Amino acid sequence: MSVSERYRQYAIAAFYRSTKLSQQVDAYFAASDSLINNKIRELGVPKEKFFRTEYAPAISTRIGETSAQDEVLERFELTPGYILDVASNSERKNITNLLNAVASLHQSGINVPKLVIAGDWRGTETHHYGKEILGDNVAFTGYVDDDVLAHIYHGAGLYANPTRHEAFGLTNLEAMAAGLPVITSNKFAVPEVVGDAALLIDDPEDTDEIANKIQLVIENADLRSELSDKSRIRAEMYTWEKTVDTIVSVFKELS
Template sequence: MRVGIIADRLDRPLTGIGNYVQNILHEFSQMSTNIAFNTIRYKKSEEFDNINEIILANPFEGLMKKSYYPWHLYMQLSLRMKPVDLDVLHCPESASIFTQIPDTKKIITVYDTTPVLFPETFTKGTLLRYKILFSKSISSSDMVISISNSTKQDLIRYFHVPEDKITVIHLAADDCYQVLPHSAIQIFRDRYKLDYPFILYVGTLEPRKNLSTVIKAFYQLKKEGLKHKLVIAGGKGWKYNTIFQLVSDLNLEKDVCFTGYVPKNDLPALYNAADVFVYPSLYEGFGLPPLEAMACGCPVITSNTSSLPEVVGDAGIMINPHDYEKLAEAIDSVLSGVELKKQLSKMGQARAAEFSWKRCAKETCKVYNDLI
């Protein structure tokens, strides 16, 4: 059986979807199976053993810094006009390939349905593309991989996808996320000048991540004498100006550190250096940052909504994401409770170990085989 995985996400800076593609391809390259794997992309890399590359010309390379959609449209046209010999086409980006390929079964991976649930947190352009592409991508697919049961239920409820068309396959934290020795953490602290105790948030700066609740909870704790600072690590997404404005309005500029995008190689040390990780997101299709933090032994406080209870289980503290006072109480309980902090750290590591990319890859291969 020949399977093609659209892997153009590896040809640009890695984000969540790119991380997913990279990890399953790495596991595929190590597997002994009846499947011949092929990546579809626009740059040759020979990155993975035992995986072939189908390279499509990219006439839009000069536009890629502004938009990737012209390339996706061109890729679909190329696959239809000059069909490649594939039994299965796997599209890891759910709102991109909306056409069917002749004589080829199609699978898409769906991460969340955020634009449906929280349209106010997106730009008009993003919403328009989503409305046009997402439903078409689902209807033209033979199978849908959902990264959580929460997302599966959303697909059934809002898009009326038949339940037997959806397979839930969980993601995992990468192996690099682990408890590090004190010396490695200190080197990181020195390089980033983090010579103070801190509360940590990691993620894109956008409305859905609910950073206003984090900042308000932090402000309340500062009024009560908290010595910690707040570190917000992540690149700017959209509609982020209100975040900086709130910090300014509350006179927290000296106590809130915005690091910007932190390279993946530095994230394990960042999680290790933090005293507590907060993630009161309004909605997540899976929620990798809490899982990464738990793998690093950092106590986690997150939302009691969407997929987050499914991921964190009883290894973290759950709060209503709209209640900043409850978040402040939870943070205080961790920072002031030595035994609670140790307990959450130990339980978090055990919980994170239940998820693995090897299992994710094996379950994905089973979907390929079952479909054929």
């Protein structure tokens, strides 16, 4: 989380406390226990006012025809089975450490699939750095719409997301809904969302750990299959219908 983002959150919390607006709110909705606990500390609001309303995958389930999949992969010059991370342009997404981890595997002579970064990174310093150290072994798609992104998810062979901080981490669930083995961080809300269905990185600042986890998955077909099965099962636990039911139930209780 950047300094400016942290300051913005503290400023909002201070405003709510100083104006006592937080005490006038009957119910708060938050996507994870981690986020709920943070807001309780920031706002000084009783836990009973918070209700967990989880997100659910909606992009990766929009897969269309196989011909469209082929067109998307051809557009970005991708071969199925690549390593994917879908990330907005933010330091907390930890893309530089992911690039360094994959580069170290190549330097060790390990046969690593292409790394694909989907999100608004093209033209950034991170983009130029990634091309400098990985060349054609990394692709930055830039921003793509949801229909295209669905095909990008389904063309991957592994989802690697060593994020520094997530209040929920929806892209992990999108990858799981696509049946991808997932490697992600054991930080903030991420482990409560993915459960035991993902391979967790304890320290996202440790590029060796990121590299080791990636190598473990790409070299072990049984592990890939196990994680893929767990991914699908885990993703099915999250639906927008459940979230809507929770919200409606709370409003009925308060009315």
